[in-house]
Amino acid sequence: MPDSVSDLGEFGLIGAMTERLPQGPGVLLGPGDDSAVVAAPDSRVVVTTDLLVENRHFRRDWSAAADVGHKAAAQNLADIEAMGARPTALTVGLGTPLDLPASWALELAEGLREECAPLGVSVVGGDVVRSDLVIVAVTALGDLGGAEPVTRAGAQPGDVVAVCGRLGWAEAGHQVLSRGFRTPRVVVEAHRRPQIPYGAGVEASRLGATSMCDVSDGLLGDLGHIAAASGVRIDIDPAALDVAGPLREVASALGADPLAWVLTGGDDNALAATFPPDVELPERWNVIGSVAAKGDGDGDGVTVAGEPYDGNAGHDHFAG
Amino acid sequence: MPDSVSDLGEFGLIGAMTERLPQGPGVLLGPGDDSAVVAAPDSRVVVTTDLLVENRHFRRDWSAAADVGHKAAAQNLADIEAMGARPTALTVGLGTPLDLPASWALELAEGLREECAPLGVSVVGGDVVRSDLVIVAVTALGDLGGAEPVTRAGAQPGDVVAVCGRLGWAEAGHQVLSRGFRTPRVVVEAHRRPQIPYGAGVEASRLGATSMCDVSDGLLGDLGHIAAASGVRIDIDPAALDVAGPLREVASALGADPLAWVLTGGDDNALAATFPPDVELPERWNVIGSVAAKGDGDGDGVTVAGEPYDGNAGHDHFAG
Known part of the structure; x- marks a missing residue:
């Protein structure tokens, strides 16, 4: 196991993370191309995004990498749930210092997978870049299954x-x-x-x-x-x-x-x-x-x- | 005009950016809820994401905020084009220092809009967080219009x-x-x-x-x-x-x-x-x-x- 993400290199890191992120049946084209392709049976897609920045949204001395993966996935999946939709897929952008332990990035991927897999949700693609602090940018997609989205705007007196x-x-x-x-x-x-x-x-x-x-x-x-x-x-x-x-x-x-x-x-x-x-x-x-x-x-x-x-x-x- | 994003506050900044990002006809639910809802007429959605970090992917002394908006949108839209798809929507996560001029964030939004609007692409949602450097995390969605995605894997001898x-x-x-x-x-x-x-x-x-x-x-x-x-x-x-x-x-x-x-x-x-x-x-x-x-x-x-x-x-x- 290489010590740092720098030892793995950009493409080595992407490959090793991707290995830990198996693709479910709703994924028509997974990681490795310019874009992924995901089933959207409802003909509408629900989409939400959150940006997590180290020392602001998580601390590496308080949370293990797998915890950060769980949390980054969970808070986006919750935003899909909040529309009355079923989550289908995530993309993940990772900003990483060169000296980040490679094991940290791979455990992040495992945390993402563990949160997603029971729901049939796949991490279908992403991006890896250098940054001074760890950044995890997640976008989640979901499907409404024929229902109307439940917005924040419909509450009625008496409810x-x-x-x-x-x-x-x-x-x-x-x-x-x-x-x-x-x-x-x-x-x-x-x-x-x-x-x-x-x-x-x-x-x-x-x-x-x-x-x-x-x-x-x-x-x-x-x-x-x-x-x-x-x-x-x-x-x-x-x-x-x-x-x-x-x-x-x-x-x-x-x-x-x-x-x-x-x-x-x-x-x-x-x-x-x-x-x-x-x-x-x-x-x-x-x-x-x-x-x-x-x-x-x-x-x-x-x-x-x-x-x-x-x-x-x-x-x-x-x-x- | 407030001097910094901190003067605007989180919700003020989100509101002012959203004002600069009109929604096109393919947007069924735009910014302001837990998630957005976008038309996916093909019943498959093409998705790609890129993370841009200040001083790594752009420099504020080399590029104006509108330039960064154009570039962040363009490089994601190109990844949708590269599948043979039509881009439909973007989400944008913005990490910002508290002392970032408010005008910078608003011009970023205008750059995003200027790149997207001629294509009928809308910025349908996003996230704003504090960070020491400017971070722009873009995810683009696209529609295949009934065609198969053009991957990297189909080149044939003689082509x-x-x-x-x-x-x-x-x-x-x-x-x-x-x-x-x-x-x-x-x-x-x-x-x-x-x-x-x-x-x-x-x-x-x-x-x-x-x-x-x-x-x-x-x-x-x-x-x-x-x-x-x-x-x-x-x-x-x-x-x-x-x-x-x-x-x-x-x-x-x-x-x-x-x-x-x-x-x-x-x-x-x-x-x-x-x-x-x-x-x-x-x-x-x-x-x-x-x-x-x-x-x-x-x-x-x-x-x-x-x-x-x-x-x-x-x-x-x-x-x-």
Whole structure:
């Protein structure tokens, strides 16, 4: 095994990564040509992209390469799910320092594959370039299977608001890691590898979801996007939120408020959706609030138990 | 106008860039949601991605922001053309320092639009993150319109090799800029904004091209990819290559060999293709060589006037 990506060379690295990324049946032409060709049976393609930069979105001393691969894939796949679509393929652009251990790049590929393979999603192509920090640029494609996309703009007064997936776990893990700890493992792992409720996006679409998004900026911030796009007000019932045991324990040890993590923590990539009030939701969907008509002076459109939340409502990635 | 992207804020920047990127008719859902939705009438989607990193792929003192937008779009659109497909949409991930002038980001968006709009291509979504250097991560989508993709693997002994577009111009411009000059303007502009022969990819497919690629690593390097993928040998007739006047002038002034730039210079994104010998090619395609069966000891598969070329045959982007 060569020590660094520089020892492998550009084409050696591409070849070794590609070997670790088998192609599924929806791939009509995989890596190695100018472009890939992927089946789009719906005759529409869903597309989303995210850029992950070392020391901003991940740290190599906090996350293993496979973790970064899992996370980079997962957060893009969640954006496909959030439209009510089925993810089909990824492309990955990798920026790498010349002295990056070759094993790091290959484990990144393995993490990508492990996140994608159970879903039948393939990494169909990419690019490898030199850069001073590690950069992972992922684009995900998806298929709507004949359904209409579920946007952020369809929430109606009277709808219920429901969430599927974890909230606050990744933030708890981030808080732990920020203080130099490595446990509790369950929250640290949640920071490293978000647990996406795969299939819940298509499920929500079939159940008649009127709007949906994934929670990457924090619940209040992302519901704020739905409220703004739909021209409605959303109220969250804090008693309905699941503040899990590990979050309470970590918050207690750190003297923090676990509810704040649930309301504003990003990076768990849960799905949040609105449904007509008579919907019957499967158990993994948790009703946490309701949609009302927007009145004058309703602020940013999201309240908690009827009041504006007095914490930081979401992430501006340009903030300090 | 705010001075920096930091003054605009993340969502302000996204909004201001999006305003500059109008959506064409093939866009079913544009920017602003978790994902975009793009028409894929062929029921297959062609996809390619490239990562551009400041000081590696462009320099802000050599290229204006609009130039970088043109180039980032063009080199991805060329990869779609090289499959015999019609480009339909782009996504763009932008990594930006907080102190990047807001005008730079907005002019980048305008460069992207100017390159895309004449083709009916829309920038349908993206991501904005903080990074120490400017990063532009582009993914392009395309549609095959019922045709089979033209890969690198179909060249046959007896085929002719033809090129459409410029060769060596961007490298001449790079050589000029590297020495601190800004003229001749025509080659400097070729470095800043490659001139893609749009439509030539679909044209080649209709003319029966047996293999195709875009010339991004240098003619010898990229034809080497075709030779390897097709299991053939390719011979280039150097007398057939167009060594344009400006290249001769610059090379003469710098004491360099302009033919070397034509054979090994990257970044013009010409299209190179092989065709059956009886093909009648439109004027913009220039026949420059021929395909033969691969014998033993044929090296990397590409020769010039029957001999191995003794210069550097292409770019390894990890090389110094």
